[in-house]
Amino acid sequence: MSEPRIVKFEVFRYSPEGAETGEGKWQTYEVPCPDDYVVLDALNHIKDYIDPTLSHRWSCRMGVCGSCGMMVNGTPNLTCKSFVRDLEHPIRVGPLANFPVVRDLVVELESFMDKLKSVKPWIIRKVEKDVKYGEYLQTPDELDSYRQFSMCINCCLCYAACPVMINEPDFIGPAAIALGFRYNQDSRDEGEAERYAVLAGEHGVWNCSYANECSEVCPKHVDPAAAVNREKLVSALQWLHILPKKGA
Amino acid sequence: MGSASSTPTLASRVPDGWWMSHKRYRYYMLFAMASGILSLGSLVLLVAVSALSKGSQAWAGFLAMLGSPAGLLLSVVVLVPTCFFAVRWLRVGVKIPQVKLGPMPAPGAGMLYVAHFGLLIGVSLLVILLLSGVVA
Amino acid sequence: MKVIRHDIVLVGGGGAGLRAAIAAVEVSPETTVCCVSKLYPMRSHTVSAEGGAAAVAGSDDNLDLHAYDTLKGSDFLADQDAVEQFVQEAPGELTQLEHWGCPWSREPDGRVAVRAFGGMSVKRTWFAADKTGFHMLHALFQTSMKYDRIVRLDEFFATKLLVDNGRVCGVAALDIRTGEVTAVLGRAVILCTGGAGQVFPFTTNAAVKTGDGMALAYREGVPLKDMEFVQYHPTGLPGTGILITEASRGEGGHLYNNEGERFLVTHDYGVGNKAELGPRDMLSRAIMREMEAGRAFDGSYGKYVHLDLRHLGEKKIDEKLPFVRELARNFVGVDPVHEPIPVRPVVHYMMGGVDTDITGATPMPGLYAAGEVAAVSINGANRLGSNSLTECLVFGRRAGEAAVRFAGDCADGDERVLVDQAEAEHGRMDALRNKVGGEQIAVIRREMQASMESGCGVFRDQGSMDATVAALRQLKGRYADIGLSDRSKVFNTEIVQAMELRNMLDVAEAVAQTAAVRTESRGAHTRTDYPTRDDSQFLKHSLVNFSPQGPEIGYRDVTLTRWTPEERKY
Ligand SMILES: Cc1cc2nc3c(=O)[nH]c(=O)nc-3n(C[C@H](O)[C@H](O)[C@H](O)COP(=O)(O)OP(=O)(O)OC[C@H]3O[C@@H](n4cnc5c(N)ncnc54)[C@H](O)[C@@H]3O)c2cc1C
Ligand code: FES
Numbered sequence: 026m027s028e029p030r031i032v033k034f035e036v037f038r039y040s041p042e043g044a045e046t047g048e049g050k051w052q053t054y055e056v057p058c059p060d061d062y063v064v065l066d067a068l069n070h071i072k073d074y075i076d077p078t079l080s081h082r083w084s085c086r087m088g089v090c091g092s093c094g095m096m097v098n099g100t101p102n103l104t105c106k107s108f109v110r111d112l113e114h115p116i117r118v119g120p121l122a123n124f125p126v127v128r129d130l131v132v133e134l135e136s137f138m139d140k141l142k143s144v145k146p147w148i149i150r151k152v153e154k155d156v157k158y159g160e161y162l163q164t165p166d167e168l169d170s171y172r173q174f175s176m177c178i179n180c181c182l183c184y185a186a187c188p189v190m191i192n193e194p195d196f197i198g199p200a201a202i203a204l205g206f207r208y209n210q211d212s213r214d215e216g217e218a219e220r221y222a223v224l225a226g227e228h229g230v231w232n233c234s235y236a237n238e239c240s241e242v243c244p245k246h247v248d249p250a251a252a253v254n255r256e257k258l259v260s261a262l263q264w265l266h267i268l269p270k271k272g273a
Numbered sequence: 274m275g276s277a278s279s280t281p282t283l284a285s286r287v288p289d290g291w292w293m294s295h296k297r298y299r300y301y302m303l304f305a306m307a308s309g310i311l312s313l314g315s316l317v318l319l320v321a322v323s324a325l326s327k328g329s330q331a332w333a334g335f336l337a338m339l340g341s342p343a344g345l346l347l348s349v350v351v352l353v354p355t356c357f358f359a360v361r362w363l364r365v366g367v368k369i370p371q372v373k374l375g376p377m378p379a380p381g382a383g384m385l386y387v388a389h390f391g392l393l394i395g396v397s398l399l400v401i402l403l404l405s406g407v408v409a
Numbered sequence: 410m411k412v413i414r415h416d417i418v419l420v421g422g423g424g425a426g427l428r429a430a431i432a433a434v435e436v437s438p439e440t441t442v443c444c445v446s447k448l449y450p451m452r453s454h455t456v457s458a459e460g461g462a463a464a465v466a467g468s469d470d471n472l473d474l475h476a477y478d479t480l481k482g483s484d485f486l487a488d489q490d491a492v493e494q495f496v497q498e499a500p501g502e503l504t505q506l507e508h509w510g511c512p513w514s515r516e517p518d519g520r521v522a523v524r525a526f527g528g529m530s531v532k533r534t535w536f537a538a539d540k541t542g543f544h545m546l547h548a549l550f551q552t553s554m555k556y557d558r559i560v561r562l563d564e565f566f567a568t569k570l571l572v573d574n575g576r577v578c579g580v581a582a583l584d585i586r587t588g589e590v591t592a593v594l595g596r597a598v599i600l601c602t603g604g605a606g607q608v609f610p611f612t613t614n615a616a617v618k619t620g621d622g623m624a625l626a627y628r629e630g631v632p633l634k635d636m637e638f639v640q641y642h643p644t645g646l647p648g649t650g651i652l653i654t655e656a657s658r659g660e661g662g663h664l665y666n667n668e669g670e671r672f673l674v675t676h677d678y679g680v681g682n683k684a685e686l687g688p689r690d691m692l693s694r695a696i697m698r699e700m701e702a703g704r705a706f707d708g709s710y711g712k713y714v715h716l717d718l719r720h721l722g723e724k725k726i727d728e729k730l731p732f733v734r735e736l737a738r739n740f741v742g743v744d745p746v747h748e749p750i751p752v753r754p755v756v757h758y759m760m761g762g763v764d765t766d767i768t769g770a771t772p773m774p775g776l777y778a779a780g781e782v783a784a785v786s787i788n789g790a791n792r793l794g795s796n797s798l799t800e801c802l803v804f805g806r807r808a809g810e811a812a813v814r815f816a817g818d819c820a821d822g823d824e825r826v827l828v829d830q831a832e833a834e835h836g837r838m839d840a841l842r843n844k845v846g847g848e849q850i851a852v853i854r855r856e857m858q859a860s861m862e863s864g865c866g867v868f869r870d871q872g873s874m875d876a877t878v879a880a881l882r883q884l885k886g887r888y889a890d891i892g893l894s895d896r897s898k899v900f901n902t903e904i905v906q907a908m909e910l911r912n913m914l915d916v917a918e919a920v921a922q923t924a925a926v927r928t929e930s931r932g933a934h935t936r937t938d939y940p941t942r943d944d945s946q947f948l949k950h951s952l953v954n955f956s957p958q959g960p961e962i963g964y965r966d967v968t969l970t971r972w973t974p975e976e977r978k979y
Binding site: 061073074077084086089090091128131134138141145153154156157159160162168175176178179214 | 552899
Binding site: 125170238 | 365
């Protein structure tokens with residue numbers, strides 16, 4: 026293995042307690058980084074061996090749990106997937122934009138959790154089939170019509186990238202809308218009518234100005250912008266009574 | 274649950290000039306601003322309609338204005354952002370209709386791409402031909 | 410002190426925990442469940458499971474065959490009554506998940522598709538491309554949101570079981586956000602805290618898999634079962650330990666050594682014509698033997714072999730194994746469509762865990778466990794791939810329902826006694842947060858992991874295990890002198906790491922000590938000094954009990970019903 030390179034990191038620090046309150050600050054650390062280090066490895070190195078007071082979230086370190094989203098050089102990214110070698114130095118790591126900061130790199134996710142729940146992300150049916158009669162049939166084509174939108178890992182990078190969020194914090198946002206749309210598109214579901222009020226309502230799809238930024242940063246290629254804007258089309262046709270709502 | 278703002282938080286503050294702070298946003302802002310310039314185009318159209326309503330002399334004056342160096346400059350100034358706007362809009366726009374509406378199957382991206390740009394180029398050509406008098 | 414009261418307290422919001430929660434509120438229209446989880450539930454490590462979940466599906470399959478495969482895979486250490494129950498309820502559970510929206514991959518006619526998996530004699534592994542755990546977890550989590558009677562305490566860390574007169578009646582939980590301890594009281598407690606792969610240095614397990622639930626139960630006198638059995642998955646990426654799913658072999662991938670041989674075919678490793686679809690313990694040993702024989706590749710993270718998927722073609726890889734392609738490209742810069750993937754064995758799963766019966770009940774009244782934290786046991790000495798996601802569902806539901814029955818029949822615990830214990834925990838947290846000492850958390854953790862790898866790896870012998878036991882004892886001593894530097898209460902992750910390390914040291918000790926006294930080789934426990942299985946002495950579960958002097962080890966006979974243990978040859 027080649028010698029680790031010393032890389033400068035500027036990491037955002039904020040604590041609501043003690044002397045450090047206020048507006049937060051950028052703290053510089055020098056981290057020895059082997060060639061295959063990701064930003065998360067560097068943060069863990071800081072935590073373990075340089076400054077144990079640093080707080081950040083992470084878990085799977087394989088890009089699937091959605092915990093480790095942060096602003097890396099100004100762009101929302103999963104730190105477990107951002108290779109140090111690909112970034113401009115010094116590397117600036119901050120908490121996700123458009124969320125209140127709890128501490129250091131940790132942001133408040135409660136409002137996001139509420140938004141997720143608001144779209145009723147579960148299968149809604151008038152009559153449930155008993156499990157003993159087996160599965161609902163669903164062809165690969167029917168699966169494909171929503172599969173992409175079921176890939177969201179709730180990492181919230183899209184909220185940090187969305188310019189609408191800056192001025193409309195109540196906008197339910199890309200991930201939640203994509204999830205609602207995912208269920209609407211599922212051939213097993215009959216809940217479209219129940220989700221309409223939220224998806225097409227005051228804080229719903231019509232807040233979106235189609236900046237497409239959510240889709241640019243999505244690490245799972247969910248393409249939430251497509252979901253949001255398709256829902257605009259569908260809900261507009263429904264509003265005009267040209268298209269029925271499933272389950273109405 | 275329940276822990277919402279249980280400890281003080283630092284409000285997410287967006288730096289002044291955020292929309293120019295990053296190339297992602299700059300591109301989008303350019304797009305948004307292009308729509309402003311686009312409206313200049315509709316202004317020209319309004320003037321045209323009003324000239325038409327005032328009779329042939331006014332119309333001739335309007336055409337002369339369009340043909341003047343300033344008029345030509347205006348056309349170019351409107352044309353460039355219009356093309357930028359149209360191309361970006363049609364490119365991201367293809368994503369929208371790819372959805373199953375009622376009994377109809379969802380159209381594919383490739384088809385929509387061809388349709389969008391085909392329509393744009395087709396209509397533009399038609400207008401040019403109409404204006405140049407090739408087609409009566 | 411904040412006190413919260415619900416009927417049932419659940420610790421853990423992974424696959425097992427969420428299934429238990431839904432079962433509890435569905436079986437009883439009034440029951441409330443409080444789900445305490447140190448992570449937002451959808452971040453639980455179930456999310457990373459790739460390959461699939463097993464249940465009989467096709468007409469070429471039957472329950473007895475699934476049971477037999479599972480028992481043989483377990484090297485006959487699994488309890489046969491539990492396995493029978495498991496295979497019988499498995500198809501219903503996976504169908505239930507389908508009804509809850511899990512996007513299982515399909516056949517052209519719309520039925521759920523199944524794929525081949527290691528040690529399974531027919532195709533019976535249901536899958537959602539190669540993100541099965543992710544889709545299962547999100548489907549469960551999203552479904553759980555529809556019940557207001559499932560109340561979540563997200564990012565709360567359970568630090569202690571609250572026990573009244575021998576019966577568990579809640580947990581003390583640290584609110585990571587505020588640093589305050591809450592007494593979460595209930596009439597039954599279900600542990601679904603997952604495994605403990607982090608006691609090893611090189612693992613597919615997330616940082617949070619620190620064996621907390623095992624340690625919580627163990628310290629209150631509940632035995633841990635079969636802890637010596639640690640599964641190495643044969644195909645992890647060198648360096649990170651990221652898993653390359655067994656489904657890649659299920660779909661037809663092959664393993665090659667540096668001489669270009671498919672060594673599972675050209676050498677006799679006991680897997681017969683199953684080759685790459687042999688069970689994990691055997692494949693891991695085979696790869697280690699190849700390394701010893703000098704037939705492996707050398708890389709910056711040690712030796713490895715090749716997993717070749719190229720012959721499957723881009724279309725199949727993208728359709729069935731998109732995540733494998735994404736992981737290999739992102740983390741080792743290899744596109745499996747064009748190049749073989751470097752792989753080596755990596756710690757993956759704990760067969761052992763909290764001792765439970767087939768309802769999920771532990772010996773402590775009121776305490777239930779399900780998922781990877783528990784040992785029912787259906788996994789015995791070696792789990793078959795794709796059985797554990799199903800296990801989370803089958804036994805998660807069973808534990809949820811059993812806990813409701815238990816809670817319905819008994820009174821609340823003595824609140825004063827319980828809150829006093831939580832108060833004491835609060836004091837302990839304050840003391841820990843302000844602790845001064847000469848030892849560093851990260852250093853002790855690293856030494857513990859290194860010692861576990863050297864003593865409790867794929868191949869073990871008396872000398873190396875004894876050395877690990879001694880090293881762990883010494884590390885526990887040093888742990889008493891750790892110092893913390895983060896004095897802040899808000900989102901203090903250092904104190905969480907300190908508690909996790911304590912839990913891991915207890916779990917590691919249980920693993921090493923039970924391993925050191927099992928003088929046979931069975932399943933994943935392979936000893937170079939005792940290379941054969943010894944049914945006359947060891948057709949038994951080990952049970953380890955906590956005592957201040959160190960672990961006390963006992964044994965219990967394996968439950969046999971219809972199958973006689975036979976030599977494990979494929
Ligand atoms: C990479 C990988 C791939 C896998 N692939 C497969 C597969 O294809 N098929 C298969 O069958 N199995 C697979 N497995 C195994 C299987 O995924 C796990 O055994 C299973 O998901 C464990 O689920 P669980 O619910 O028991 O625990 P987890 O999902 O780990 O959840 C544990 C929960 O407990 C909580 N918790 C833990 N400690 C505390 C505490 N102190 N306080 C509060 N909360 C706590 C956590 O927050 C979390 O919510 C795989 C495992 C890995 C690592
Ligand atoms: S740590 Fe799980 S997504 Fe990065």
